[in-house]
Amino acid sequence: MLAVAGLRVRLRTPAGHVTVVDGVDYAVEPGEVFGIAGESGSGKTISMLALLGLLPEGARVEGSARFGRHELIGMPSRQLRRISGRELAIVFQDPFTSLHPMLTIGRQLTEHVRLHLGLDRGKARKRAIELLEDVRIPDPAAALRRYPHQFSGGMRQRLAIAIALACRPRLLIADEPTTALDVTVQAGILRLLDRLRREHELSVVLITHDLGVMSAIADRVSIFYAGRVVESGRRHEILRDPRHPYTRALLDALPHPESTKGRELVAIAGMPPTPGRIPVGCAFNPRCGFVQDICRETVPPLSPVGERRLACHVDPFAG
Amino acid sequence: MSGLELRDVVVDYHGRDGVPVRAVAGASLSVLPGRVVGLVGESGCGKSTLARAAVGLVPVAAGTVTFNGAPVVALTRRARAAGLVRLQLVFQNPYSSLNPRRTVGSQVGDGIARLARRDRDARVRELLTIVGLPITAASRFPHEFSGGQRQRIAIARALAADPAVIVLDEPLASLDASAQAQLANLLGDLAREFELGLLLISHDLAIVRHVADDVCVMYLGRIVETGATQSLWARPAHPYSEALIAAIPSADGGGELPASLPGEVPDPARPPGGCRFHPRCPYAFARCTTDDPALVALRGGRNAACFLQTEGEETQSPAARSGNS
Amino acid sequence: MSDVAVDLVRPRRRIRIPTEWRQPLAIVGVAIACLWILIAIFAALIAPSNPLAQIYPPSQSPSIHHLFGTDELGRDVLSRVIYGSRVSLPIALALVAFAATIGSVVGAVAGYFRGIADGVLMRLADLVFAFPPIILAMVVAAVLGRGLFNAALAIVVVAWPSYARVSRGLVLSVGDSEYVQSARLLGATSRRTLFRDVLPNVAGPIFVLATLDLANAILLLSGLSFLGLGAQPPQAEWGSMVAEGTQYFQWWWIGTFPGLAIFTAVLAFNFLGDSLRDVFDPRTARRIEEAES
Numbered sequence A: 001m002l003a004v005a006g007l008r009v010r011l012r013t014p015a016g017h018v019t020v021v022d023g024v025d026y027a028v029e030p031g032e033v034f035g036i037a038g039e040s041g042s043g044k045t046i047s048m049l050a051l052l053g054l055l056p057e058g059a060r061v062e063g064s065a066r067f068g069r070h071e072l073i074g075m076p077s078r079q080l081r082r083i084s085g086r087e088l089a090i091v092f093q094d095p096f097t098s099l100h101p102m103l104t105i106g107r108q109l110t111e112h113v114r115l116h117l118g119l120d121r122g123k124a125r126k127r128a129i130e131l132l133e134d135v136r137i138p139d140p141a142a143a144l145r146r147y148p149h150q151f152s153g154g155m156r157q158r159l160a161i162a163i164a165l166a167c168r169p170r171l172l173i174a175d176e177p178t179t180a181l182d183v184t185v186q187a188g189i190l191r192l193l194d195r196l197r198r199e200h201e202l203s204v205v206l207i208t209h210d211l212g213v214m215s216a217i218a219d220r221v222s223i224f225y226a227g228r229v230v231e232s233g234r235r236h237e238i239l240r241d242p243r244h245p246y247t248r249a250l251l252d253a254l255p256h257p258e259s260t261k262g263r264e265l266v267a268i269a270g271m272p273p274t275p276g277r278i279p280v281g282c283a284f285n286p287r288c289g290f291v292q293d294i295c296r297e298t299v300p301p302l303s304p305v306g307e308r309r310l311a312c313h314v315d316p317f318a319g
Numbered sequence B: 001m002s003g004l005e006l007r008d009v010v011v012d013y014h015g016r017d018g019v020p021v022r023a024v025a026g027a028s029l030s031v032l033p034g035r036v037v038g039l040v041g042e043s044g045c046g047k048s049t050l051a052r053a054a055v056g057l058v059p060v061a062a063g064t065v066t067f068n069g070a071p072v073v074a075l076t077r078r079a080r081a082a083g084l085v086r087l088q089l090v091f092q093n094p095y096s097s098l099n100p101r102r103t104v105g106s107q108v109g110d111g112i113a114r115l116a117r118r119d120r121d122a123r124v125r126e127l128l129t130i131v132g133l134p135i136t137a138a139s140r141f142p143h144e145f146s147g148g149q150r151q152r153i154a155i156a157r158a159l160a161a162d163p164a165v166i167v168l169d170e171p172l173a174s175l176d177a178s179a180q181a182q183l184a185n186l187l188g189d190l191a192r193e194f195e196l197g198l199l200l201i202s203h204d205l206a207i208v209r210h211v212a213d214d215v216c217v218m219y220l221g222r223i224v225e226t227g228a229t230q231s232l233w234a235r236p237a238h239p240y241s242e243a244l245i246a247a248i249p250s251a252d253g254g255g256e257l258p259a260s261l262p263g264e265v266p267d268p269a270r271p272p273g274g275c276r277f278h279p280r281c282p283y284a285f286a287r288c289t290t291d292d293p294a295l296v297a298l299r300g301g302r303n304a305a306c307f308l309q310t311e312g313e314e315t316q317s318p319a320a321r322s323g324n325s
Numbered sequence C: 001m002s003d004v005a006v007d008l009v010r011p012r013r014r015i016r017i018p019t020e021w022r023q024p025l026a027i028v029g030v031a032i033a034c035l036w037i038l039i040a041i042f043a044a045l046i047a048p049s050n051p052l053a054q055i056y057p058p059s060q061s062p063s064i065h066h067l068f069g070t071d072e073l074g075r076d077v078l079s080r081v082i083y084g085s086r087v088s089l090p091i092a093l094a095l096v097a098f099a100a101t102i103g104s105v106v107g108a109v110a111g112y113f114r115g116i117a118d119g120v121l122m123r124l125a126d127l128v129f130a131f132p133p134i135i136l137a138m139v140v141a142a143v144l145g146r147g148l149f150n151a152a153l154a155i156v157v158v159a160w161p162s163y164a165r166v167s168r169g170l171v172l173s174v175g176d177s178e179y180v181q182s183a184r185l186l187g188a189t190s191r192r193t194l195f196r197d198v199l200p201n202v203a204g205p206i207f208v209l210a211t212l213d214l215a216n217a218i219l220l221l222s223g224l225s226f227l228g229l230g231a232q233p234p235q236a237e238w239g240s241m242v243a244e245g246t247q248y249f250q251w252w253w254i255g256t257f258p259g260l261a262i263f264t265a266v267l268a269f270n271f272l273g274d275s276l277r278d279v280f281d282p283r284t285a286r287r288i289e290e291a292e293s
Helices: A044-051 A077-083 A105-117 A121-134 A140-144 A153-165 A183-200 A211-217 A235-240 A245-253 B047-055 B082-086 B104-111 B117-130 B135-139 B147-159 B177-194 B205-211 B229-234 B239-246 B286-290 B318-324 C024-041 C077-113 C115-129 C133-144 C148-175 C178-185 C190-226 C238-247 C253-280 C282-292
Strands: A002-013 A016-028 A033-037 A060-067 A088-091 A171-175 A203-208 A220-225 A228-234 A303-305 A308-310 B004-014 B020-031 B036-040 B062-067 B087-090 B165-169 B197-202 B214-219 B222-228
Touching: A002 A044, A016 A033, A016 A044, A016 A060, A016 A228, A033 A044, A033 A183, A033 A211, A044 A060, A044 A171, A044 A203, A088 A153, A105 A121, A105 A140, A105 A153, A121 A140, A121 A153, A153 A171, A153 A183, A183 A203, A183 A211, A183 B239, A203 A211, A211 A235, A220 A235, A220 A245, A228 A235, A228 A245, A245 B177, B004 B047, B020 B036, B020 B047, B020 B062, B020 B197, B036 B047, B036 B177, B036 B205, B047 B087, B047 B165, B047 B197, B062 B082, B082 B087, B087 B147, B087 C178, B104 B117, B104 B135, B104 B147, B104 C178, B117 B135, B117 B147, B147 B165, B147 B177, B147 C178, B177 B197, B177 B205, B197 B205, B205 B229, B214 B229, B214 B239, B222 B229, B222 B239, B239 B318, C024 C077, C024 C253, C077 C115, C077 C148, C077 C190, C077 C238, C077 C253, C115 C148, C133 C148, C133 C190, C148 C190, C178 C190, C190 C238, C190 C253, C238 C253
Parallel strands: A033 A203, A033 A220, A088 A171, A171 A203, B020 B222, B036 B197, B036 B214, B087 B165, B165 B197
Antiparallel strands: A002 A016, A002 A060, A220 A228, A228 A308, A303 A308, B004 B020, B004 B062, B214 B222
């Protein structure tokens, strides 16, 4: 469905070009939810923007991203625009700014559908109502006439998903779709996404920093750190039995469901590196409890280890 | 007598069209020195407004707020009453709670009572060390620091006033996972070491669960349940608390979808009649639509505002109770 | 993307020019502005002759003897342009400083006390805003009488409200900011936070506004002089020189060179003000820090 290989993105800053994504490989199978996890600065969002040609001016991209039979990297923007929205759709984090504030929901939905599928007005309106029902917006006919600001954050995110799914895309990219939402609203959106992908045979790339969200809905997971993939594999394997020190530290830093008050959260010392100041060798080495000399010299390659892929020289939790 | 005490606090603010909106409709809680109290709730429940009222940034329309026995009055042009200075607040957004044009040291020093210049500098350095920042930070400006570091600066500033109680309004919300964990640990340490009372307001229940001794759950302007954290977590009494806990996805790799709560939070300007939660409550029955349950004391230091619970008795699980009634 | 951690910046002892000053426009602006200031200061040394001396053959086109030619009365245009800077620049500076001070104080008072004071003062400002600046300046200057001093006064009357608006806005927004609230919670009086927290934040934008306004002031002053309300003959002032030039269009150099002087000075201060705005924005400052370290 989607195969990313050797993706490298450099952004232009006043101080020169800075590498934000440094050699990323992953593959998304049809019908699966593929999770990309990482903290801010890990390059997870930029790598996705690179696929869609949404990078700021002066950015340089290398590598390949095959989507079906299309090569997304370097595709001319006209062609890219035809594909995105139609076969590939995206839902952003902020439900408050991702919808056009001055157009009614009906207009936004039908415009999208008419543009890409060439439906007439009547059919487009029917499709719009269908979509709203699908995302469980109450009273869809009335909703068509309303404006985004009249809906709550959770509802707006459902609307954004409806617009994204309007042309029955094969792949949906969701960038932190629930981060700005309350936990009960988040639960609703996660359930919605899960149901939709089963009903529509949709592949989903879910980008988030929340490992709980990842655990709830993803089939396979890729952990990003400082612009590289450090571990990837099936969700229950990676999250139940993390092998990369960063993944393990990340999970340890979360409040454990069975923990009692008074036990400290195991915070990872230090901070994630800023792009442009990534340590030599393994990017995690200054913060790693198992660091050895080789870690400070060579970048560990992402290699298969059992059923997963791991980028670690030491593999301290093996066996 | 000591600590922060809120009794039946009501806070209004003027919404659009000048129509007053009741952001807090009768909330009671207390924070004793040395205890960490977590106040959890989702958007629109009024917890931030309650935080501001608790320290006197906004006036209270009804009810009382007392600190160490003295009433907490809203700020006027005058200096805040000397006794109240030991009640402090840390804001949510570390990017707007520090003056970009003043040095860190100068701002942290704001809270230090009139002392000689030299002593003040020493005390600032001490405070920076307590919150885990280098002493060189004193001569720097806020924009040179990350979000997590800025929150530490804000905490240092609050500590400078030698507080007995600190109210923290979503202090971890704008931070990275790493910074959140570090800061949560710091808060726990500070409370223990300095016998501080902390009122920690958050929408992140997991962190609150880790740091707080007691938890208060807030919904649509009311506190619907309180109790010791462990006890409340294991056995929530109010259906909303139950739903809130069930909605948290756990990172165990199990692939389980969290339970969702149907419906939306109603407009605070037009709360539902009867129990405020009843339109969304899976156990609602006839009485819930007409009567508004008060927060009653249950056994074991628990309180809940739900007709499924009986005053003076043990906490019952709502599902079990609902089956019977 | 959300917050990217910024490590502590190690202090750099050597002076470095902030990145935004390296923009070509900024450099040009600073350079020309400095040039004019130097010309104004050293006019007596640079100018080839007395600007008022009518000793040369009149209406000569530009040549090596008279780089800007001579005007209809036989005065060296170059000297007059050079000496003109002595009129325009200091007066513009003085009146902008004056207007900025008055305006900021009025605005701060309005923002701090609010209520009736705010209402009255801001309506006063609105009154001035209601008129096109040049028209109002003309009226005030005409009422006060001809002369540079009166023209300057007229411009002050027209200019102060912008500062009041900005100052009031800042006092209100900064006054409501969380760091001021924190200071109040720590026991500071309202007045103390006004001086410690609010006003320092007001100073920056006001300064930027003043720099930009300098350009306006020069323009207005020249405009009033052009209309006969400011500098009086035989004083060498750019605006009145342009007025002369319109009467003698065939001798294009008489009006063109003073016009160019106005143009370059105004442009330079505009560029300068724009760059200053970037310097003072703490967000830009932060990005600069990140990129440079």
